Amino acid sequence: MSSETKQILTTDGIPLEVSLKKAEKKNKIKAFLLVAPLLLFLVITYIFPIGDMFMRSVDDRMVTNMLPKTFKAMEKWENLEELPPEEVYRGFYEDYKVLVEKQEHGKLGQRLNKEKNGFNTITKRLFRQIKRNKIDESISIKEQINKIHKRWRNVEFWLAIKRTAPPYTMAKYLKGMDMYVASDGSIAQVEQDRRIHRILWLRTLEIAFFVTLFSFFMGYPIAHLLATLPMKYSNLLMICVLLPFWTSLLVRTASWMILLQQQGVVNDFFVMIGLVGDDNRPEMMYNKVGTYVAMTQILLPFMVLPLYSVMKTISPSLMRAGKSLGGTPFVAFWKVYFPLTIPGIGAGCLLVFILAIGYYITPALVGGASGTLISNQIAFHMKTTLDWSFASAMGLMLLTGVLVIYWIYNKLVGVDNIKLG
Amino acid sequence: MSKNPEFVKFDKVDKSYDGKVLVVKDLQLDIAEGEFITMLGPSGSGKTTCLMMLAGFETPTHGEILLDGNIISNIPPHKRGIGMVFQNYALFPHMTVYENLAFPLRVRKVEKDEIDKKVDKALSMVSLNGFETRMPAQLSGGQQQRVAVARALVFDPAVVLMDEPLGALDKNLRESMQYEIKHIHESIGVTVVYVTHDQSEALTMSNRIAVFNDGKVQQLSNPAELYEKPVNSFVAEFIGENNTFNGEIIDIDKDKCKVKLANSEILANPISVKSKGEKTTVSLRPERALINPSEKMDNMFTGKIEEVIYHGDHTRVRLNLLGSSEFILKVPNSTSNLELKVSQDINIGWNSVDARALDPK
Numbered sequence: 001m002s003s004e005t006k007q008i009l010t011t012d013g014i015p016l017e018v019s020l021k022k023a024e025k026k027n028k029i030k031a032f033l034l035v036a037p038l039l040l041f042l043v044i045t046y047i048f049p050i051g052d053m054f055m056r057s058v059d060d061r062m063v064t065n066m067l068p069k070t071f072k073a074m075e076k077w078e079n080l081e082e083l084p085p086e087e088v089y090r091g092f093y094e095d096y097k098v099l100v101e102k103q104e105h106g107k108l109g110q111r112l113n114k115e116k117n118g119f120n121t122i123t124k125r126l127f128r129q130i131k132r133n134k135i136d137e138s139i140s141i142k143e144q145i146n147k148i149h150k151r152w153r154n155v156e157f158w159l160a161i162k163r164t165a166p167p168y169t170m171a172k173y174l175k176g177m178d179m180y181v182a183s184d185g186s187i188a189q190v191e192q193d194r195r196i197h198r199i200l201w202l203r204t205l206e207i208a209f210f211v212t213l214f215s216f217f218m219g220y221p222i223a224h225l226l227a228t229l230p231m232k233y234s235n236l237l238m239i240c241v242l243l244p245f246w247t248s249l250l251v252r253t254a255s256w257m258i259l260l261q262q263q264g265v266v267n268d269f270f271v272m273i274g275l276v277g278d279d280n281r282p283e284m285m286y287n288k289v290g291t292y293v294a295m296t297q298i299l300l301p302f303m304v305l306p307l308y309s310v311m312k313t314i315s316p317s318l319m320r321a322g323k324s325l326g327g328t329p330f331v332a333f334w335k336v337y338f339p340l341t342i343p344g345i346g347a348g349c350l351l352v353f354i355l356a357i358g359y360y361i362t363p364a365l366v367g368g369a370s371g372t373l374i375s376n377q378i379a380f381h382m383k384t385t386l387d388w389s390f391a392s393a394m395g396l397m398l399l400t401g402v403l404v405i406y407w408i409y410n411k412l413v414g415v416d417n418i419k420l421g
Numbered sequence: 422m423s424k425n426p427e428f429v430k431f432d433k434v435d436k437s438y439d440g441k442v443l444v445v446k447d448l449q450l451d452i453a454e455g456e457f458i459t460m461l462g463p464s465g466s467g468k469t470t471c472l473m474m475l476a477g478f479e480t481p482t483h484g485e486i487l488l489d490g491n492i493i494s495n496i497p498p499h500k501r502g503i504g505m506v507f508q509n510y511a512l513f514p515h516m517t518v519y520e521n522l523a524f525p526l527r528v529r530k531v532e533k534d535e536i537d538k539k540v541d542k543a544l545s546m547v548s549l550n551g552f553e554t555r556m557p558a559q560l561s562g563g564q565q566q567r568v569a570v571a572r573a574l575v576f577d578p579a580v581v582l583m584d585e586p587l588g589a590l591d592k593n594l595r596e597s598m599q600y601e602i603k604h605i606h607e608s609i610g611v612t613v614v615y616v617t618h619d620q621s622e623a624l625t626m627s628n629r630i631a632v633f634n635d636g637k638v639q640q641l642s643n644p645a646e647l648y649e650k651p652v653n654s655f656v657a658e659f660i661g662e663n664n665t666f667n668g669e670i671i672d673i674d675k676d677k678c679k680v681k682l683a684n685s686e687i688l689a690n691p692i693s694v695k696s697k698g699e700k701t702t703v704s705l706r707p708e709r710a711l712i713n714p715s716e717k718m719d720n721m722f723t724g725k726i727e728e729v730i731y732h733g734d735h736t737r738v739r740l741n742l743l744g745s746s747e748f749i750l751k752v753p754n755s756t757s758n759l760e761l762k763v764s765q766d767i768n769i770g771w772n773s774v775d776a777r778a779l780d781p782k
Contacts, residue, residue: 321511323498324476325525326576332499335524339515 050399057393060169063161066108067095071165084158089142092161093135096123100130116160122149172393177201197377197394204373207291207363208356214296215303215352216345222300223307223344228316241304244297253365256294260285260366286368294362299355303348310344346413354402374398425489428454428612429475429580434484436470436636444470446636448484452614457606459615459623462633463659468616471633472582475614477501489579499528504573504581504611508588510565512557518544518568519553525576543575546605563594570602574611583615587622599625620660624648632656648706653693654779657704664710664748666703667782670694678778683744688719688773693780700781707737707751709775718770724748726765736761742769 008016064071069091077084099105105127112119125148129135135144146153163181174180174187178195182188189195222241226234244252259265267281276282284290314337322332360375367373374394381391429452436445445467452458460468473479475486477498485492493501504525512521522540531539544550547567557565566586573581583602587595603626606613617623623630624644632639632647632655640647640656651657654665666687672679678691680703689703714721724742735751738761742748750769752761761767 315509315511317507317509317511318513320476320478320498321505321507321513322524323478324501324503324505324582325528325572326499326502327524327528328499329497331528336513 050396053392053395056389057172057396058168058170059389060164060171061167063108063111063164064167066099066104067092067161069095070161074162074165077162080159080162081155083142083146083153083155086140086142088158089140089145093137093141093145096126097130100127112160112164115164116157118151119157119160122151122157125149126152172390173397175390176394176397197374200372200374200377203370204357204375207288207295207371207373208353208359210292211295211299211356212303212349212353214292215300216349218296219300219303219307219348220341220345223304223311226304226308227311227314241301245301249298249361250365252298253294253362256290256297256362257285257366260290260293285366286371288367288371290366290368291363291371291373294366295356295359298362299352299359302351302355306347306351307341307344310341310347314340342413346409350406350409353405357402357405358398424454426453427451427487428456428489429614430487431471431475432485432487434471434474434481434486436467436474436479437482443482444636445474445481448636448638450631450638450641452612454612455610457603457613457615457626457628459617459627459630460633461617461620461623461630461659463618466633467636468631468633469584472584472614472616475580476503476505476582502576502578504576504578506566506569506573506581506583506586508585510557510569510586510589512565512568512572514557516557517553518549518555518557518560521557521568522572522575525572529576539575543571546574546609547571547601562590563598566590566598567601570605574605574609578611580612580614583613585617586615587617587619595622602626624660632659634659650692651704651777651779654702654704654782657777657779658782662707662749662751663704664707665705665782666743666745668701668703670697670699670701670778673697677773680778685722685743687743687776689776689778690774692777694778701778702780702782703776703778705771705776707749710748710750710769710771712750712752713768714770719773720776721768721770723766723768726761726763726767729761729763740767740769 010016010019070088071091073087073091074084077088096105096108099108105123109120109123109127112123126145129144129148135141151157163185171181176197178190178198179187180190222237226237226241228234229237257264261267262281262283262285264285266284267276270276271278271281284293318336318340319332322336323329327335357373358375359373360379363371363373364376364379367376375398378391378394378398381387381394429450431448431450434445434448435443437443444465448467448471450471460471462468470479474481477493477496481494485494487493488501488503513524516524519540522543523536526536526539540553541550544552547570549564549567549571552560552564552568557568560568566589569586570583573583586602587598590598599622602613606626615623615626624647627644629641629643630647631641634655640652642650647656648660651660657663658665666680666682668680668682668687670678670691671681671686673691673694673696676690678689678694680687680689680701687703689701694701711718722742724740726738727741727746728739730737730739731754733754735753738750738752739746740748740750748769
């Protein structure tokens, strides 16, 4: 009792705690130095890129930097129902002149056109006026600009400029969900026939879910077999399971293309056994079927391995105990074996789902139009439209989605129940 | 109610796993109702295989197993109603003690009240009341063992099988569990088939012991007879300690024979030898040979002490006797004990009836 309250001293009279800290300090430093390279690597390759991605996705400083005087002047524009005062026009004119000199006026036109359709035309008109030196700086700029095109007299267009003033924007995220900020500042949905992203998100979730489900139903018996077969056979089976890991992803996907295409091996077989007519071969590729089949095969090892590692630790005598105590084989499995494999199921499903949700190459090659996923859309914006900020935004949304799933999983099953190996 | 002497019957059972080697050969074994029978043998002797066949996890390659007169070879394990205690307890790690015990009752669709009653009774039998809500991982080895025993008994099986249940416990706990299991058996009268490789465990607990070796029952008898009257040299060797002499019969009559050793002759009790000229191994328990015998014994020799080892309750003395330096004597430690010193010569004597001439090793 007293030893808990009284400070314990070593034989030299130093408090035990101090002495312990001193003794362990060296080990702690050593341990830290050992992991420091990895930590540094993680920070450089993981934290920074994600941070950069986030910055890119919300960054909207282009217009802010292009029109500094305009936005300064707009601070004094109070009555937003009416056209802005002369200072705003003058600021805009001066900013625009600078852009013309730097030949960056085109970019501004395009950017503003995205904000409000029809901007490109009127900025081009303004550009021509400036080129021909038609603007007299000594008189009211407002009146001169308003004369160039009637849209300059429309307050909506000036409000559009004002909306681009903040250096950060959530527009890319809204776009990823098929929404946008309307001219009155409210969030609106795009028209029905242009809502492509939401379909892609749902399809991604659907495909990831079913791929996980298929992998589970196929992987569970395999893992069980692996864990219970004698070493001689289980090693062979393990090689079969791991073989996909040792083959290039592209090669595997390409071989699925050979198998699944309309003149492919599987269809030939179906025709041969008379399941389908030769002129009525089903399409198994360039649609969801192809994506399901190929992704399930490719992700199967990620389901099998965690399950196997858990099943390996379950003593066979537990099933025997269940049976000897009177449980039918099914009851023994369901009440005894299955609950013990839940950590492996959790790990496998989470792994497969998270991998599937961001899968790219396979859907791109065998998915066709109806089998592509959100990651294909991200790649499209990275490579084709070069809208990196939109790609970043969708990437981050994907990451957030994965974290949400992880959180839900943690709430339902508990992450400490996961066993990866 | 008269007890069925053939409650469990192995009738000419053979078992082979690979079609080449028989692990159980022509097993003929009757187990009486309420009996505590132990299958004892070295590992690989086929005893666990016999147990697994009885439990239904292995099928006999040939022959039948009968339970209360019914052939059970085709009945799946869960319908046999045989309780089993496994080597590593096999408690369900995701269930509480209560759920573990309730499992066999729940699958039998027993009423909730009845389950509570039976679980309570079973737990009090192993003195673990109050442990219902614990998980198996929160119990010590001995407690887990008791839960396993209680679980095997909770559904009132006719037969309980125990597969080296005490193997993982430390020595003291093992001994106290031996008595506990024995007492449980005595109080509820269930038939117990117990498998172990520990001879002292077998001797303390069983009504009868079946000594297995090489797929065959070498001897089936009660503990005392097994120890005192082994029928062959394997049993003699396996159960307890013994001193052996290898020699040849040079003279034999009804209850005595003369065995010629390398350079002397001894008198022995002919058990499995029939005629002159047979080779034999004579087995003698260490405690049956006396130092400086007061009475007249028909085997009297002088040996030289090679080693003296103090064992607490007794002292082991290794002698050089009749050309062998491996002769062991067990001397009880008492105050009147004479001082034994290395390289001292002492007189040793034993009766020929205790020296059993068995099959040659």
